[in-house]
Amino acid sequence: MSIFRRLAGRRPPRSQPPVLDVAHGDEELRRLRALAEAGDWAALRPALAAVPDQAELTWLLHRITSVEGTEEWVAKAVAERPEDTLTLLFSGARQIAWAWEARTGARAKHVTEEQWRLFGERLEVAEEQLLEVAEREPGWLAPWFFLQIAARGASLGRTVAGTRFEAALRRDPEHLASHQQRLQQLCAKWGGSHEEMHAFARTAMLGAPEGSPLGELVALAHLEHWLDLPDGEDHAYLTGPAVRSSLRAAALRSVLHPAYRRRRDWRATHNAFAMVLSLADERELAHAVFATLDDVVTDWPWYYLGGDEAENFQVHRDRCAPR
Structure with missing residues (x-):
């Protein structure tokens, strides 16, 4: 069993679909x-x-x-x-x-x-x-x-x-x-650039201790970059080897690091990582993060996908579950 399966642990069978929780x-x-x-x-x-x-x-x-x-x-x-x-x-x-x-x-x-x-x-x-x-x-x-x-x-x-x-x-x-x-x-949409955004995210993550939630910034930067690309290019970007490597490193340095401690806002951070890792086809890592959430769905970032946030969560959670 991999380290990610051990982190995820075993879960009881789900009897109810996940629902959006405004109280996180x-x-x-x-x-x-x-x-x-x-x-x-x-x-x-x-x-x-x-x-x-x-x-x-x-x-x-x-x-x-x-x-x-x-x-x-x-x-x-x-x-x-x-x-x-x-x-x-x-x-x-x-x-x-x-x-x-x-x-x-x-x-x-x-x-x-x-x-x-x-x-x-x-x-x-x-x-x-x-x-x-x-x-x-x-x-x-x-x-x-x-x-x-x-x-x-x-x-x-x-x-x-x-x-x-x-x-x-x-x-x-x-x-x-x-x-x-x-x-x-x-972000580029607010007058910045992809390069500046990524540099800020990486510098902030590396400047914080291991286990810091600031690793989320790297995931968010890739998500913002993905949102700015046309159909086809967006999927190719997130699933490219360099981006996948960057996302793995960010997850392992933050939410999946032994020194990580959950703060009051931790569920939104985990939702963000779960979504971006799933979109990047990092399914094993995404599953490890999904398993920590007990199906608590936050509105952000799932609304970026359009439609119902809880349904988006469920689709990606299920596609990342072990076969």
């Missing part, structure tokens, strides 16, 4: 999202305030502020207590998610003038609120993470985006989500 299999996040949906800031605020780790708080905010409608009650909360910095942080993060809801995921040429107007207005509010949060609480990571997204959306330029990335790293040098935002900024 995290029961505390599920509870907090329910509070957000109910508009219960009186219960949600102390729960967030009690999170000691800045990276975990940032992840929770990112997932909770995607709940539609939260902009209504948080605006009232800010008006009632403008001095409350955590409330202002939640509001700024929500404004970014709300801005992208207005823009939608359509290509720029298909976004209407009204959608662009709303997108810009909401990003302006987010900028104002998050910069205020950063000034009040210099040690907080979250405002600098969200300000990276705002900078890219508002086309503030590479210098501004880079400054915000560096500010985030001063607070958490291995913050995966901030590295992900920087990688997006360096």
Whole structure:
């Protein structure tokens, strides 16, 4: 039995198909999202305030502020207590998610003038609120993470985006989500290049200790490159020997390394590796990663394939299962 089969272990027979989980299999996040949906800031605020780790708080905010409608009650909360910095942080993060809801995921040429107007207005509010949060609480990571997204959306330029990335790293040098935002900024679709993107991903991975989740950046760079290629060329790219070797090395240095420790956001990282390894026909490695997930499906990156995310997950999981 190979090392990858041992890592995957034995699994009981599946009785139910996988389903998309907006809470990423995290029961505390599920509870907090329910509070957000109910508009219960009186219960949600102390729960967030009690999170000691800045990276975990940032992840929770990112997932909770995607709940539609939260902009209504948080605006009232800010008006009632403008001095409350955590409330202002939640509001700024929500404004970014709300801005992208207005823009939608359509290509720029298909976004209407009204959608662009709303997108810009909401990003302006987010900028104002998050910069205020950063000034009040210099040690907080979250405002600098969200300000990276705002900078890219508002086309503030590479210098501004880079400054915000560096500010985030001063607070958490291995913050995966901030590295992900920087990688997006360096993508060809945002004015960067494949070469710059790949160099950033590899440098970040090798600069971190073995077992660091930053190995995911190499997988994401190959995924972004694949998305930018026309049909036919994309499959040939991902299944080429150099890319497959790069993906194997990244997986073995990160999620499949003995020193790897699962953090709060680990299921999204594993979903990303599972998908990219499967697309690259690295089925044995992909199976080892799929087996860690217990069929918890995250929306990203499976929506890149179009259609239903859970169905995409199931198709690739099954094609990578041992025969």
